[in-house]
Amino acid sequence: MNSEEAAALRDKYLIRGIVPRDPLVIDRASGLHIYDLEGNRYTDLFSGISTNNLGHCHPDVVRAVAEQAGRFMHVSGYYTHPREVELAKSLVDLLPRSLCKVFFCNSGTEAVDGAVKLAKKTAVVEGRQGSTVIALKGSFHGRLSLTLTLTGQRKYKARLGNYANYPGVVHAPCPYHYRYGGGLSEDEFGLRCADEVAEIIDHYASGDVAAVLVEPILGEGGIIVPPDTYLPRLEKICSERGVPLVVDEVQTGFGRTGKIFASEHWGLKPDLMAMAKALGAGLPLGAIAVSERVDRALEPGDHFNTFMGNPVSCAAALAGIRVLTRDRLHENAARQGASMIKHLREAMDEIPFMGDVRGRGLMVGVELVWDERTKKPAPELADRAKAEMRRRGYLIGVGGIYKNVLRIQPPLIITEEVAQEAVENLVESIKESAKI
Ligand SMILES: Cc1ncc(COP(=O)(O)O)c(C=O)c1O
Numbered sequence: 001m002n003s004e005e006a007a008a009l010r011d012k013y014l015i016r017g018i019v020p021r022d023p024l025v026i027d028r029a030s031g032l033h034i035y036d037l038e039g040n041r042y043t044d045l046f047s048g049i050s051t052n053n054l055g056h057c058h059p060d061v062v063r064a065v066a067e068q069a070g071r072f073m074h075v076s077g078y079y080t081h082p083r084e085v086e087l088a089k090s091l092v093d094l095l096p097r098s099l100c101k102v103f104f105c106n107s108g109t110e111a112v113d114g115a116v117k118l119a120k121k122t123a124v125v126e127g128r129q130g131s132t133v134i135a136l137k138g139s140f141h142g143r144l145s146l147t148l149t150l151t152g153q154r155k156y157k158a159r160l161g162n163y164a165n166y167p168g169v170v171h172a173p174c175p176y177h178y179r180y181g182g183g184l185s186e187d188e189f190g191l192r193c194a195d196e197v198a199e200i201i202d203h204y205a206s207g208d209v210a211a212v213l214v215e216p217i218l219g220e221g222g223i224i225v226p227p228d229t230y231l232p233r234l235e236k237i238c239s240e241r242g243v244p245l246v247v248d249e250v251q252t253g254f255g256r257t258g259k260i261f262a263s264e265h266w267g268l269k270p271d272l273m274a275m276a277k278a279l280g281a282g283l284p285l286g287a288i289a290v291s292e293r294v295d296r297a298l299e300p301g302d303h304f305n306t307f308m309g310n311p312v313s314c315a316a317a318l319a320g321i322r323v324l325t326r327d328r329l330h331e332n333a334a335r336q337g338a339s340m341i342k343h344l345r346e347a348m349d350e351i352p353f354m355g356d357v358r359g360r361g362l363m364v365g366v367e368l369v370w371d372e373r374t375k376k377p378a379p380e381l382a383d384r385a386k387a388e389m390r391r392r393g394y395l396i397g398v399g400g401i402y403k404n405v406l407r408i409q410p411p412l413i414i415t416e417e418v419a420q421e422a423v424e425n426l427v428e429s430i431k432e433s434a435k436i
Contacts, residue, residue, distance in 0.1 A: 003037045022390070029056035032411055032418060034395065042390070045410040045422055046397040050219060050251045050363070053278040054323050055411040061281045061319045068315035077308040084309035087318045091275075091287065094260050094321070098269035099289040104309040108250035108276035109142030111286035112213070114303060115272040116146060118294055119211035119244050122271075125297035131168045131207030134200055138174035138401050140220030141213065141248055150213060153221065153401055170205055172197045174218070174401075175226035178356040178367065179375065190227030194234040201241055211246045211272070212238050216262035219251035222400030223365025223407060225358050231266040244271035244294065250286070251363075254278035255324050255412050258334030258361030265360065281320025285313035329412035333361035336419045340364055340408065343420070347427040353381055353434045364408040367400065368430070377402035384433035385426070392425050406430075 003025040010021070027037045032055055034042045047053060054061065068083060075081060088102050105111055116133055123130025135141065137152040148157055149166035152174065157164035175193040177186050184192060201209050216231060218224040238245045247270040252262035256278065259265055263273070271294055276286035290298075324330065341364055344357040355369035368378040368385070382398045385406060389396050397407035408426070410419070 001037065006037065022395075024390075024395070031055040031057075032414060041393065043394050043410075043418060043422065045389075045408050046395050047278075047409050047411050048282075049277065049397065050256055050409045051277040052282060053254050053256060053329065053412045054281055054320055055413045056282070058281065058320070058323055060323050061316050064315040064319035065283070065312055068312050071311075073312050074307070074310060076306055077304050081309070081311050081314075083311050083314035083318055087309075087314045087321070090318060090321050091289070094325070095273065095289050096261065096263050096269055098271065098291050099273055100292050101290050101295050103288045103290070103303060104314065105286040105288065105305060106284050106307050106310070106313075107142075107286045108248075108274065109144050109147045109286075110305075111250060111274035111276050111288050112141045112150065112246075112248055113144065113146050115246050115248075115274045115288045116150070116211060116213065117303065118288065118290060118298065119246060119272055121302060122244060122294050122297040123208070123210040128208045128210075130210030132170055132205040132209045133168060134170050134172050134197060134205070134209060134212045136174050136214055136218070137171045138176060138218055138221040138224065139171075139213075139215055139248075140218070141215075141250075155401075155403075168207065170200055172200055172212075174221065174224065175230045176218075176221075176224045176401075177227055178358070186227040187229045190229035191233055193226070194230050194237055197234055198237045198241075201237070201243060209241075209243045211244050213246040213248060215248045215250075215252065216265070216268070217252050217257060217360060217363055219363065219407075220399050222367060222402075222405035223359050223363055225360055228266070231263075231268055235266075235268055235270075244291075246270060246272040246274070248274045250274055250276045254320070255330035255333050256361055256409065257363050258330055258337060260324070260330055262360065278320070279317050280313045281316040281323075283310075283313040283316045285310065285317050324412075327413075330361070332414070333412045336414050336416065337361040337364060339416070340419055340423050343423045344426070347430075351427070351430055351434070351436060353378060353430065353436075359408075362408070362410055362412055362414070365400070366406040366408070366426070366430070368404045368406065377404040379403040381430070381433055382406055385429045388429035388432050389425060392429065394422060394425055396426070 135150040139152040141147040148164040273289040356367040
């Protein structure tokens with residue numbers, strides 16, 4: 001089969017509603033590279049949406065998967081198996097100390113939905129109603145009913161009737177200083193945004209609040225790093241009111257931001273955490289981690305699913321965590337990310353269309369604008385720069401509330417040499433697209 005034949009079958013048999021696909025038809029991948037059916041090689045700077053943190057087909061993961069697949073692949077959540085409990089222990093050892101137990105599911109959407117369910121159960125067992133959940137404007141948490149409602153971006157929910165209108169969800173301000181800072185310093189703006197959540201809890205929400213849900217760095221929203229004052233203040237506001245803080249680390253987890261979990265940058269002690277993407281080291285796996293308080297509220301039978309703790313996914317995840325911690329890939333992410341951001345910031349002087357460069361570790365965003373002063377979003381320029389990067393043999397992502405943020409989220413094994421070449425190509429691609 002060649003790429004043209006694969007594309008014809010795709011258009012005939014896969015539903016139209018999938019996001020527009022890149023023309024690339026993939027044959028194989030290894031380390032930092034993806035090869036198409038015609039043998040062309042691409043450097044992967046997007047990691048299957050922030051997922052292939054160890055690069056493609058890491059030999060330790062391939063070995064663990066093959067070994068487990070030959071032993072047994074599925075038994076259902078009714079039975080215990082060694083990989084599941086070993087993984088649970090390894091994960092708890094890495095998590096913020098407030099989190100002591102985990103539940104394994106299959107995706108980020110399931111992890112966030114399940115985390116909110118467990119927060120609501122906790123509220124009810126503790127004698128509250130738990131009718132309201134606060135999420136952020138600009139956030140992304142998934143595309144099924146509850147998670148789509150929680151997602152604070154209209155572009156994902158248009159024309160779906162009331163599907164994305166799960167009751168009791170309220171959206172709080174997005175800590176997006178570049179756009180909404182309004183002349184405040186970053187620190188002041190961070191405090192202001194957190195205080196708005198306190199206002200909602202105390203004065204605006206129609207019922208008591210079961211949970212406040214945040215991505216520590218908003219990924220799909222455009223790699224929005226909140227001011228350093230924001231999350232600590234938010235955590236204090238929640239804890240003073242007894243409201244569980246739920247952290248969505250689906251995209252930020254497992255070394256991506258330079259720490260194993262982004263929550264560590266601010267020393268957070270959440271009551272619940274959702275994880276997925278890089279957890280499965282390339283296989284589908286999600287997890288919900290809970291505090292003792294939440295675990296205490298649960299009764300046997302509260303949560304379950306057929307594929308929970310899938311043995312092959314757990315074996316991959318276990319091997320993945322061993323590689324991540326043994327090779328200290330989060331430290332490489334911190335180093336390479338900082339140097340990419342530094343070089344991209346230097347290019348801002350010569351390219352007025354680069355409105356903002358931001359990120360932590362290897363979660364890097366370049367926000368493109370038509371005008372430095374008005375900050376008019378430039379989604380057309382972002383699409384052109386992405387296509388130009390592809391022509392040069394690099395795969396990047398585009399995201400953002402206004403679809404104008406280039407997303408650079410390569411595997412954490414990236415070397416200095418590849419990272420610098422990638423940045424040079426990115427700068428040239430933006431120039432080329434803007435005809436500078
Ligand atoms: C922060 C965050 N939460 C949840 C999700 C949903 O995860 P999944 O696509 O695995 O269902 C995503 C996916 O991009 C995400 O970035």
